[in-house]
Amino acid sequence: MNICMAHRGWSGKAPENTMAAIRLALAEPAIGGMEIDVQLSRDGVPVLIHDFTLDRTTSGSGLVMDHTLEELRQLDAGIWFDEKFAGERIPTLEEALQAVKGRCTLNIELKATSDMYPGIAEKVLELLERYEMKDEVYITSFDHDLIRQVRQLDAQVVTGLIVLGRPVLMLEQLEAAGANILSMGYPYLTRELACEALEKGYKVIAWTIDEPRDMQIVMSWHPEVQVCTNHPDRMLELV
Numbered sequence: 001m002n003i004c005m006a007h008r009g010w011s012g013k014a015p016e017n018t019m020a021a022i023r024l025a026l027a028e029p030a031i032g033g034m035e036i037d038v039q040l041s042r043d044g045v046p047v048l049i050h051d052f053t054l055d056r057t058t059s060g061s062g063l064v065m066d067h068t069l070e071e072l073r074q075l076d077a078g079i080w081f082d083e084k085f086a087g088e089r090i091p092t093l094e095e096a097l098q099a100v101k102g103r104c105t106l107n108i109e110l111k112a113t114s115d116m117y118p119g120i121a122e123k124v125l126e127l128l129e130r131y132e133m134k135d136e137v138y139i140t141s142f143d144h145d146l147i148r149q150v151r152q153l154d155a156q157v158v159t160g161l162i163v164l165g166r167p168v169l170m171l172e173q174l175e176a177a178g179a180n181i182l183s184m185g186y187p188y189l190t191r192e193l194a195c196e197a198l199e200k201g202y203k204v205i206a207w208t209i210d211e212p213r214d215m216q217i218v219m220s221w222h223p224e225v226q227v228c229t230n231h232p233d234r235m236l237e238l239v
Contacts, residue, residue: 003226005033012231015081017048018088035107041069046093110141151178191221
């Protein structure tokens with residue numbers, strides 16, 4: 001059965017990377033996974049937000065990394081989506097872990113390079129240790145070196161490379177980074193690559209698929225391809 005992964009929480013129904021979107025996804029038992037994006041505040045606290053700037057999804061502006069947690073918490077992260085979500089805040093990763101623990105797999109995307117946010121891997125792993133959630137999460141990133149760093153710090157955690165495009169020697173790159181997951185933009189993923197990766201023991205995530213026709217195609221390739229979507233309801237109707 002293809003796992004349905006809610007992208008940035010249930011972001012088709014609530015503002016992305018907020019507790020409202022997380023709670024909506026958790027309320028649907030058929031959603032087996034959830035993806036969130038993590039950066040660091042200026043004072044080094046892991047927080048949930050996708051863009052490197054605040055402008056699109058909050059009432060603030062400027063770089064996330066230039067604001068302390070206290071400053072970030074004063075921003076409205078919901079009203080841009082719909083007035084009924086006014087007052088939603090940028091959550092901390094700790095809040096997300098507390099909500100999700102024991103309920104579904106959490107795919108934590110590190111929105112960073114190891115140079116941009118020094119210590120981000122250690123801070124995330126420290127929280128996973130504290131909440132005993134290492135076996136409930138994936139840690140993924142576009143940055144191969146950062147994933148290699150996570151693997152060196154803790155070989156127990158499942159890690160993945162995020163890829164937009166179709167590089168040569170893809171499986172060799174996963175091996176070099178010590179990754180367990182291929183997380184690929186679905187227009188670039190093929191049945192052949194997905195099945196080869198799965199046969200070699202890797203997990204495969206296809207993102208971000210919102211059209212039912214595309215979902216059906218990807219799901220037909222192999223029952224273990226995980227589908228990351230802003231609209232889990234569309235996938236669950238197909239299932």
